Amino acid sequence: MLGYSWVTSRLIIFSRNQITGWLFFLTQFLGVDFSLSQTINIEQSRLLYSISPVYDFKRGIVSITFDDGYSSQFGLGLRALNRFNFPATLYLVSDFIDSAKAIELKRNLPFEHEIGSHSKHHYHLKSIENNCLIEEIYGSSYQLEKLLERRVLTFAYPWGEFNQNIKSTVAKFYIASRSANLGYYWLDRIDYYGLKVQAFNQGVESRTADKWVDFAIKNRCWLVEMIHGLEGNGYLPLDSADFVSHLEYINEKKDDLWVATVSDVIKYVSEASKTKVSCINCSDSLYYLTIVDELNDSIYNQEISIEFRIPDDWQQVNVLGAELFKIKYSGGNSFALINVLPSENPITIEPKSFKELVSHNNIRWVYQGQNPFVDKIRVAIYLPKVDDISVNLIAFNGAVLVQGYQSNVAGDVEIFLPTSSLPEG
Structure with a gap:
């Protein structure tokens, strides 16, 4: 049931135009071109965020x-x-x-x-x-x-x-x-x-x-x-x-450490696994969304930490309904890191100042799912033009463990690598 830890495996990406790179799963959100020109629907919104495995983005x-x-x-x-x-x-x-x-x-x-x-x-x-x-x-x-x-x-x-x-x-x-x-x-x-x-x-x-x-x-x-x-x-x-x-x-x-009671850790893990983020209105000038977990709020009252990918020209950000932890820049991308208590109340993330954009034209990393993973790896890659893409999970001994492939795709491309058949390790 349990797949390889991302710390002990590597991912390699191939495309027809011969851009190849080794990516270690130890990193988070290596980078992606991100330019919104229209409203984001609920299905697209799942590529905008990642829930930190540990509160306050600790290790x-x-x-x-x-x-x-x-x-x-x-x-x-x-x-x-x-x-x-x-x-x-x-x-x-x-x-x-x-x-x-x-x-x-x-x-x-x-x-x-x-x-x-x-x-x-x-x-x-x-x-x-x-x-x-x-x-x-x-x-x-x-x-x-x-x-x-x-x-x-x-x-x-x-x-x-x-x-x-x-x-x-x-x-x-x-x-x-x-x-x-x-x-x-x-x-x-x-x-x-x-x-x-x-x-x-x-x-x-x-x-x-x-x-x-x-x-x-x-x-x-x-x-x-x-x-x-x-x-x-x-x-x-x-x-x-x-x-x-x-x-x-x-x-x-x-x-690097979250020092917490046993119940707070259990609450966090439970809430993180159940949390759903939905865009009510998300565009290149506003994120207006809900973060809910459908758990009993009288017990599960621990904030969770979420990293949102935001448009590159958002230099400073206002957050309403949640605590802004910090703005992070990584691999040419911008991220708003927030701590929030899941509830029915909407939150708003919006720019309060802008910066000049720098163009990126290469293959870039959009998203990685939960780390460590259980029975699948969920990743998303950005392709600047229509191409074929192969994503391989490779052990340190060179063995190809799992391969994902999509043809004739462009933009944010989501790929799932099944790992349930792999031994623990």
């Missing part, structure tokens, strides 16, 4: 999670996190939270941090009956929400133990659950109810954890760190100096 993600609710987490842990404005997910055992602790948390725990469920009593879930299983899983979130007056959306399996029946039960009440299995997640193949972790516990030095961060950035994936106690308090307590040093390293990499 990797890290989520910091705490288990069990030890006092060191609420004290030393939160003080260190708040110093860098990093949110965390705290998986609490609901019966361990008395009314006094609940009052303290409501007063002192910023809403940027997520409260997750770690069951009601921290039992071995595989050993209890189904009716008790529901009480352990759902009863915990009900109790936490009542005590702390905030939504509980994700779950962590006590002892890291689960089976298909436990996963199915959790899926009825939560949007995701975290395991204790080691690993990372690529955003196109997330097991929502078996999220893997890297265990940052006693005996793990900060430089080891720092390498996890480097891996997430390099491979554009999601790192979930699991921490229990700190400074002698709790299960396998982590040395506080290592914890703080690691946070300092994450802070150094913040230009």
Whole structure:
């Protein structure tokens, strides 16, 4: 089902006029001639944008999670996190939270941090009956929400133990659950109810954890760190100096990292996969469009990041209804990068100043689909005149894996390369 990662494959384009080029999938939007002379319809609009795999156009993600609710987490842990404005997910055992602790948390725990469920009593879930299983899983979130007056959306399996029946039960009440299995997640193949972790516990030095961060950035994936106690308090307590040093390293990499709670990452991935962009009125002087995801807004309220290809003469841009992240110039093209919460409300992107156009007359790259991909690669190429085009996916050993071909085409040409039959790798 899963195709080759774009980082580990190459694309080669041939045309009759012998213009040939190697393109590495690691790049984004290499460039295209773009000159609008008429209104764009809904079918054409899909070539105008790409949704970033990671919020805020970052390269990797890290989520910091705490288990069990030890006092060191609420004290030393939160003080260190708040110093860098990093949110965390705290998986609490609901019966361990008395009314006094609940009052303290409501007063002192910023809403940027997520409260997750770690069951009601921290039992071995595989050993209890189904009716008790529901009480352990759902009863915990009900109790936490009542005590702390905030939504509980994700779950962590006590002892890291689960089976298909436990996963199915959790899926009825939560949007995701975290395991204790080691690993990372690529955003196109997330097991929502078996999220893997890297265990940052006693005996793990900060430089080891720092390498996890480097891996997430390099491979554009999601790192979930699991921490229990700190400074002698709790299960396998982590040395506080290592914890703080690691946070300092994450802070150094913040230009490439989205530091987010587990629920916010799940929301982002879910919304990005469901988002539809439709042009109400798009032309060379205005983009008036809607961005919707058809998900429950009371849960899925995370902004997503979208890169819009805009006419080359739009030098400065006004955006209404969304946040303009920046204007990017790449390969002779212009792009408006925005963060927006999908909703029924239209947004407007329009020029407020113009620049002199430079003519481009060669084959140019228009669009690449989601990276990494699942069962197909979607690309679009610009041809300045009628021609034949061949697009090949080639492994580093030279083997042609997939070929796409179209004849007698011009302008923006969209090609799909099926990859479902390729092995993972």
